Amino acid sequence: MPEATQDELKSRVAVRALDFVQEGMRLGLGTGTTAKLFVAHLAERVRGGLNVVGVPTSEATRAQAEAAGIPLTTLDDTPELDLVVDGADEFDPELRLIKGGGGALLREKIVAAASRRMVVITDVSKRVEVLGRFPLPVEVNRFGLGATTRQVEAAFQRLGLAGAVSLRLDKTLSDPFVTDGGHHILDCRLGAIPEPERLAEALVNIPGVVEHGLFIGLATTVIMADASQTYVIGR
Numbered sequence: 001m002p003e004a005t006q007d008e009l010k011s012r013v014a015v016r017a018l019d020f021v022q023e024g025m026r027l028g029l030g031t032g033t034t035a036k037l038f039v040a041h042l043a044e045r046v047r048g049g050l051n052v053v054g055v056p057t058s059e060a061t062r063a064q065a066e067a068a069g070i071p072l073t074t075l076d077d078t079p080e081l082d083l084v085v086d087g088a089d090e091f092d093p094e095l096r097l098i099k100g101g102g103g104a105l106l107r108e109k110i111v112a113a114a115s116r117r118m119v120v121i122t123d124v125s126k127r128v129e130v131l132g133r134f135p136l137p138v139e140v141n142r143f144g145l146g147a148t149t150r151q152v153e154a155a156f157q158r159l160g161l162a163g164a165v166s167l168r169l170d171k172t173l174s175d176p177f178v179t180d181g182g183h184h185i186l187d188c189r190l191g192a193i194p195e196p197e198r199l200a201e202a203l204v205n206i207p208g209v210v211e212h213g214l215f216i217g218l219a220t221t222v223i224m225a226d227a228s229q230t231y232v233i234g235r
């Protein structure tokens with residue numbers, strides 16, 4: 001039997017996540033290639049009569065959901081959500097995550113924090129023992145970028161983390177990437193983050209850091225697929 005492609009694994013977890021969706025739910029809609037598949041499958045169910053309402057975590061997801069006919073709301077009108085389904089760049093055995101590879105970490109974290117349950121959909125390549133193989137995205141205000149970057153680097157040094165920090169560029173590779181919130185992103189190559197909680201605390205205390213891609217205590221469930229099986233980890 002041929003090996004499943006990464007796209008097939010992503011599609012499998014996206015379909016599996018539909019099992020967590022119930023009639024009448026208020027849903028957070030994630031961002032990224034895996035979440036995009038989930039939104040597409042959800043839209044099919046909506047066309048078939050499922051009644052849900054969604055809060056998108058990015059303008060890209062908003063455009064997809066709107067075009068596909070999923071009713072949308074905002075966290076102002078609907079401040080509490082039942083479930084968010086989103087992808088991740090990494091997860092560890094404690095279901096701590098690195099997110100933000102797609103640049104949507106700020107809205108993704110706000111939506112996750114507003115949700116009773118966070119189901120993460122991934123393929124097996126995102127599983128790590130220790131977070132940090134994927135560069136940690138840190139969203140920063142454009143004002144004072146140089147000073148904020150130095151403070152981020154100093155925080156890594158204080159924590160004994162060897163970090164190479166680079167400003168994320170957009171597709172043209174000549175301009176900085178700009179998030180939906182109008183900020184920039186620092187991608188921080190740390191190799192390993194043995195104490196994610198300590199790092200998260202240090203980063204949120206730096207003026208100019210808007211949000212970081214460590215999602216701690218938010219994911220309740222990870223649905224992960226490898227070539228042979230789909231696993232549901234957590235509750």
Ligand code: 5RP
Binds near residue numbers: 031104
């Ligand atoms: C976007 C994210 C994505 O969920 C993460 O990058 C995973 O994306 P993909 O499903 O395309 O691998 O955090 O900010």
